[in-house]
Amino acid sequence: MSSVAQTSVARARSENAFSDFKPAYNEAQAMAEANRCLYCSDAPCITACPTGIDIPEFIRKISTGNLKGSARTIFEANILGMSCARVCPVETLCVGDCVYNQLGIPPIQIGKLQRYSTDRAYAKGWQFFQAGADSGKRVALVGAGPASLACAHLLRRRGHHCTLFEKREVVGGLNTTGVAPYKMKADRAADEVEWLLAIGGIEVRTGVELGRDLSVADLERDYDAVFVGFGLGPDGWLHAAGEDLEGVHGAVDYIERLKLGQVDLRDAQRALVLGGGNTAVDAVRELRGLGVADVRMVYRGDEAHMSGYAHEWAAAKVESITGVWRTVPTGFVGQGGKVAGVTALRADENKRPIPGTEHTLPADLVLLAIGQGKLGALLAEVDGVTVSRGRLVVDDQQHLGRPGWFAGGDCANGGKEVVNATAEGQHAARTIDAWLNDNHSLRGGQHA
Amino acid sequence: MPDLRANIAGIRSPNPFWLASAPPANSGEQIMRAFDAGWGGAVWKTLGQPIQNVSSRFGAIHHRGARGIGFNNIELITDRPLETNFREIYEVKKRYPEHAVVVSLMVETREEWQDIIKRSIDAGADGLELNFGCPHGMCERGMGSAVGQEPRVNERITSWAVDYSSVPVLVKLTPNVGDIVPHGRAAQRGGAHGVSLINTIKSIIGVDIDRFVPEPRVGGASSNGGYCGAAVRPIALHMTAALARDHEFGIPISGIGGITNWRDAVEFMLLGASTVQVCTEVMLRGYRIVEDMIEGLDEYMSEHGFATLADFVGKAIPAYSEWGDLDLNYETVAKIDAGKCIGCQLCVVACQDGAHQCIHPTGEGRVPVIDEGECVGCNLCQIVCPVPDCISMVQVDNGFQPATWNDHVATGAALRPKKGAH
Numbered sequence: 001m002s003s004v005a006q007t008s009v010a011r012a013r014s015e016n017a018f019s020d021f022k023p024a025y026n027e028a029q030a031m032a033e034a035n036r037c038l039y040c041s042d043a044p045c046i047t048a049c050p051t052g053i054d055i056p057e058f059i060r061k062i063s064t065g066n067l068k069g070s071a072r073t074i075f076e077a078n079i080l081g082m083s084c085a086r087v088c089p090v091e092t093l094c095v096g097d098c099v100y101n102q103l104g105i106p107p108i109q110i111g112k113l114q115r116y117s118t119d120r121a122y123a124k125g126w127q128f129f130q131a132g133a134d135s136g137k138r139v140a141l142v143g144a145g146p147a148s149l150a151c152a153h154l155l156r157r158r159g160h161h162c163t164l165f166e167k168r169e170v171v172g173g174l175n176t177t178g179v180a181p182y183k184m185k186a187d188r189a190a191d192e193v194e195w196l197l198a199i200g201g202i203e204v205r206t207g208v209e210l211g212r213d214l215s216v217a218d219l220e221r222d223y224d225a226v227f228v229g230f231g232l233g234p235d236g237w238l239h240a241a242g243e244d245l246e247g248v249h250g251a252v253d254y255i256e257r258l259k260l261g262q263v264d265l266r267d268a269q270r271a272l273v274l275g276g277g278n279t280a281v282d283a284v285r286e287l288r289g290l291g292v293a294d295v296r297m298v299y300r301g302d303e304a305h306m307s308g309y310a311h312e313w314a315a316a317k318v319e320s321i322t323g324v325w326r327t328v329p330t331g332f333v334g335q336g337g338k339v340a341g342v343t344a345l346r347a348d349e350n351k352r353p354i355p356g357t358e359h360t361l362p363a364d365l366v367l368l369a370i371g372q373g374k375l376g377a378l379l380a381e382v383d384g385v386t387v388s389r390g391r392l393v394v395d396d397q398q399h400l401g402r403p404g405w406f407a408g409g410d411c412a413n414g415g416k417e418v419v420n421a422t423a424e425g426q427h428a429a430r431t432i433d434a435w436l437n438d439n440h441s442l443r444g445g446q447h448a
Numbered sequence: 449m450p451d452l453r454a455n456i457a458g459i460r461s462p463n464p465f466w467l468a469s470a471p472p473a474n475s476g477e478q479i480m481r482a483f484d485a486g487w488g489g490a491v492w493k494t495l496g497q498p499i500q501n502v503s504s505r506f507g508a509i510h511h512r513g514a515r516g517i518g519f520n521n522i523e524l525i526t527d528r529p530l531e532t533n534f535r536e537i538y539e540v541k542k543r544y545p546e547h548a549v550v551v552s553l554m555v556e557t558r559e560e561w562q563d564i565i566k567r568s569i570d571a572g573a574d575g576l577e578l579n580f581g582c583p584h585g586m587c588e589r590g591m592g593s594a595v596g597q598e599p600r601v602n603e604r605i606t607s608w609a610v611d612y613s614s615v616p617v618l619v620k621l622t623p624n625v626g627d628i629v630p631h632g633r634a635a636q637r638g639g640a641h642g643v644s645l646i647n648t649i650k651s652i653i654g655v656d657i658d659r660f661v662p663e664p665r666v667g668g669a670s671s672n673g674g675y676c677g678a679a680v681r682p683i684a685l686h687m688t689a690a691l692a693r694d695h696e697f698g699i700p701i702s703g704i705g706g707i708t709n710w711r712d713a714v715e716f717m718l719l720g721a722s723t724v725q726v727c728t729e730v731m732l733r734g735y736r737i738v739e740d741m742i743e744g745l746d747e748y749m750s751e752h753g754f755a756t757l758a759d760f761v762g763k764a765i766p767a768y769s770e771w772g773d774l775d776l777n778y779e780t781v782a783k784i785d786a787g788k789c790i791g792c793q794l795c796v797v798a799c800q801d802g803a804h805q806c807i808h809p810t811g812e813g814r815v816p817v818i819d820e821g822e823c824v825g826c827n828l829c830q831i832v833c834p835v836p837d838c839i840s841m842v843q844v845d846n847g848f849q850p851a852t853w854n855d856h857v858a859t860g861a862a863l864r865p866k867k868g869a870h
Contacts, residue, residue, distance in 0.1 A: 035512040035513035038794060039794070040793060041793040041796050044791060099814075102790040102791070103834075
């Protein structure tokens, strides 16, 4: 059990091959864009943001040279504003709702402006928040991804001591291990963790896994409240013949390896990614970016059905990635223990396989991006906790059914964006703070 | 094809667009390039006794990315030898006989005026412009705006110049006065053949907030300068119109002040200017802007069926009324075209915070609703709306006969009930 925050990542990482898909603004670009903002009243972009950042206000502050104030406006609403600026699907959130879209004028590039502001705040070492007066209360947070980090930071501002338990050796969750490297690399995610932890009083214990190193009883004995933000589980598998061949990987696992270390793609000429969601789209773009010549995404529906964002898929197509539509993988074929292809059936317009259409798609690398397991089972036996299809069920205050237990992020919402996890973590912190201030505690059964 | 030729007080030019006396008209080489670009005339940068300039000299206002909407300078008159200027005037006039070359002058004594006027005319000047307007540097020495602010001095020096001159004399007026009319009349009494206005407005363009020094900074200090550029146009338009409609004032006006394009020029001419002069926009964009000015004016005149400039110079003056003669029963309300509205709700916040609280969000959808019973027809919503033609001000038939405040006071004419005054 390590008690030191592990925020450094290896220097040599495969993801270093990538440059930013959306390059950072320089001052001239930021000023030009900030000056275009209409400063709408009750702006639709604010409503579109899960954390409700006062976007017109932070943009106006950029335009007046009040950079510090602009960063404060962002961080007051979203403490993970630096990573969200990079990883948010702004096209479907704030930027998508910019009123300029309705005029046929390019919408304000809110993400790039937010990055401009928050990057400078980090570079200047600005810290906007202090820990509150010590409440004497201790909160355990299980998982150290965006939801737990956002929750812990706000709890610290309210004076509560926090302990993050992380099963990995690195903290930051998917921001560190999963974000597409052309959006943000692991070292930048680590910068954010350090910036957050600078508030002090947030203890991080890595290499600690709930159910293995830590029990529910441990938590209820030592802490006044518990926040669960342990995310999603491992990659889902087809459970088909040949899945154990060399060259077949879970996509989330593979992405984590290329972000934190190195993957060897020297022999990869033809790669298939199975799935049609955002992980699949990230995976194809990452393989292509790392130099794999022929990268294809295999999806059982049509292009219009895929759940991956249209703007991301459009970018993938520009990178000469192709889709193999209406195709249902059934198994893997190999040669000498190495994968050589994926067997598949064609599908009808309802994604149902058509018998007798068996064929083989050649490949020397296959990533499965058909969904991730849910970790709800870890708490399924705990009284009061409801698990629905692997997901922890919370009420609108992020409360799990068991007093003193709260949850947020992917484990509760089923897998959404970093900004959703942040919003839920912060929301949970406010609920937890109110609960603790009502003199409730898990310790000594004071919650009854 | 409209005739763009101009004639102000007998000074003729192929079009009404002149360079004002300023840095763009500092040398013969520059003015010849300007004429090649299409400018119809130029007022040579003011000649006088040699001076020395400071560094830096210019400051500007930038607003939301638009650079130089307001501009200021603490530069003085020409710093080149008089002989050089006169030689170049001669050269320009020889090469461009059809273009107007007017020489701006600023000296102190009667003898100096006599001498410099003779030399200017000998060099070939088509006219003279007496600089009674410069609000910095020269006025502390009893010249420039120090003359223009004192009608009796203005009249006296103008009369000297007119006596000594065989070419038309324009007097350039300063806007740094409470009312422009007595100053225009003074020039006319002195025998001026026309006036030019406005010169720059006394100003401090800004302050370096970290060094605690006004701008433009000259080492550790600065001085008040002359304000100009697009932002001053409304002041210049008012002063032009105030003279143009004055019943005693009857000499031509060369309009100056924030003219950036043909549209601005037309506005000055509709309010009584026979020609216009441009400086700041040329400093910011170059001589080439005149191409669009000529084309735009030509098109405007064609559209309205104006054959010559005289057909529309002063055409908006009859509609420049006293407030007391405005129809108080004329009523408009704002209407939002829901099909065009993009839901920015800038009109909502403007009306709520800056007007009469009559535009409201509906709670469903983003298109606001206007409470026409409360709308005073102020225009603020239309001004802030970023969508062309989305908000229009529509006349309401309220059943009242037209009635002005003066009618009401004189005859008790009925006024419609006030709106938004509870």
